[in-house]
Amino acid sequence: xxxxxxxxxxxxxxxxxxxxxxxxxxxxxxxxxxxxxxxxxxxxxxxxxxxxxxxxxxxxxxxxxxxxxxxxxxxxxxxxxxxxxxxxxxxxxxxxxxxxxxxxxxxxxxxxxxxxxxxxxxxxxxxxxxxxxxxxxxxxxxxxxxxxxxxxxxxxxxxxxxxxxxxxxxxxxxxxxxxxxxxxxxxxxxxxxxxxxxxxxxxxxxxxxxxxxxxxxxxxxxxxxxxxxxxxxxxxxxxxxxxxxxxxxxxxxxxxxxxxxxxxxxxxxxxxxxxxxxxxxxxxxxx
Numbered sequence: 463x464x465x466x467x468x469x470x471x472x473x474x475x476x477x478x479x480x481x482x483x484x485x486x487x488x489x490x491x492x493x494x495x496x497x498x499x500x501x502x503x504x505x506x507x508x509x510x511x512x513x514x515x516x517x518x519x520x521x522x523x524x525x526x527x528x529x530x531x532x533x534x535x536x537x538x539x540x541x542x543x544x545x546x547x548x549x550x551x552x553x554x555x556x557x558x559x560x561x562x563x564x565x566x567x568x569x570x571x572x573x574x575x576x577x578x579x580x581x582x583x584x585x586x587x588x589x590x591x592x593x594x595x596x597x598x599x600x601x602x603x604x605x606x607x608x609x610x611x612x613x614x615x616x617x618x619x620x621x622x623x624x625x626x627x628x629x630x631x632x633x634x635x636x637x638x639x640x641x642x643x644x645x646x647x648x649x650x651x652x653x654x655x656x657x658x659x660x661x662x663x664x665x666x667x668x669x670x671x672x673x674x675x676x677x678x679x680x681x682x683x684x685x686x687x688x689x690x691x692x693x694x695x696x697x698x699x700x701x702x703x704x705x706x707x708x709x710x711x712x713x714x715x716x717x718x719x720x721x722x723x724x725x726x727x728x729x730x731x732x733x734x735x736x737x738x739x740x741x742x743x744x745x746x747x748x749x
Contacts, residue, residue: 497721497747499703505532506571507684508703509564511545512553512729519545525556528564532703536567540688550583550645550700551731560590560696563688569681572599574706576654576677581722582702583730585645586615586695593620593693596648597702600690601682603627607650607661608689615640619650619661619669622690627652628659629675636661636668645700647726647735649719652678656714664732665723665740680706700730721747 499505508531510516517528524542541562549555572578584596589609598606603625610618610633617636621627628634640646640663649662654674661669686702687695703722710717724742727733736743 495749497725497749499532499722499725501749502721503703503705503718504707505703506534506706507537507566508532508701509537509686509699510701511556511699512701514545514554517545523547535570535684537564538567540565543687546698549698551729553700553730556699558687558695558697558699560588560694563694564686565688566684570684570704571680571706572601572604572682572684572704573652573654573678573680576652576674577708578652578678578704578706579650579709579716579719580702580704581647581649581719581726583645583647583700583726583732584697584702585643586640586697587642588696589613589615590696591689591693593689593691594695595620595685595689595693596687596695596697596699598685598688598690599679599682600685601679603676603678604682604690605650605652605678606689607648608693609695610635615642617661617663617668619659620689627674627676627678628672631672634659634661634669634672636663637670638663638668645698645730645732645735647723647732649723651709651716651719653709653714653716655708655712658714662719662723664735664737665720665727665743666737701726 518526523545528537543562544557546555595606595608606620608620610616619634657674659672709719724747727736728746
């Protein structure tokens with residue numbers, strides 16, 4: 463009887479120990495880590511206003527220098543964009559007054575066998591020119607995400623005229639307008655493998671699907687809040703990254719783009735603007 467009592471006592475104590483200590487330990491180690499650009503893709507550029515270890519400011523909170531989080535390229539600051547503290551979901555954002563931009567100091571890796579996709583969180587305040595852009599690439603065969611109008615944002619993927627990536631097409635229009643002072647998640651997909659070019663707003667395709675005729679430049683200059691020339695946009699940026707790769711597992715799959723959109727929406731408190739059928743509407747993507 464005494465041996466049975468001792469066995470039950472030891473078993474009871476082990477059960478309490480397991481519930482108190484092992485269960486949380488197992489729970490933590492079984493928990494999946496969340497998707498992020500640094501873990502799950504190979505970004506060719508990555509600028510993030512929430513990470514103040516990657517830029518310097520003066521006493522007026524004007525950005526004096528900025529570092530590419532991907533480590534792939536270097537950027538220069540054109541003018542004096544300002545850091546707005548705790549502006550979106552308690553995270554910092556960048557404010558551009560229409561005379562400022564961020565541009566790559568050297569060519570960035572823009573596409574691989576023509577494949578390229580980019581995504582960012584932006585808003586516009588005023589539009590003075592139909593070529594004012596959230597971002598663009600300056601090269602022979604490139605594109606810009608431009609307003610397509612003055613005083614409003616009707617939006618287009620500008621294919622750069624006679625050097626168009628899609629034969630016979632100068633642009634691909636967005637089917638919805640973006641209101642001023644409204645945060646949006648913009649995704650652009652150039653899928654050479656799937657012969658598709660299109661744009662997405664807040665996790666849903668909002669352009670036509672154009673054929674991908676001629677591969678874009680493999681390396682080019684990147685310009686944020688600025689068109690290829692000198693057309694600059696007054697607005698805000700929270701985060702942007704791009705990768706020279708297919709947008710998913712192959713063919714017409716865009717699972718990586720959807721994960722990037724989900725990552726940005728949950729990080730920046732923008733899940734309410736994601737399309738109701740988006741796969742990461744209610745939970746952030748994991749590895």
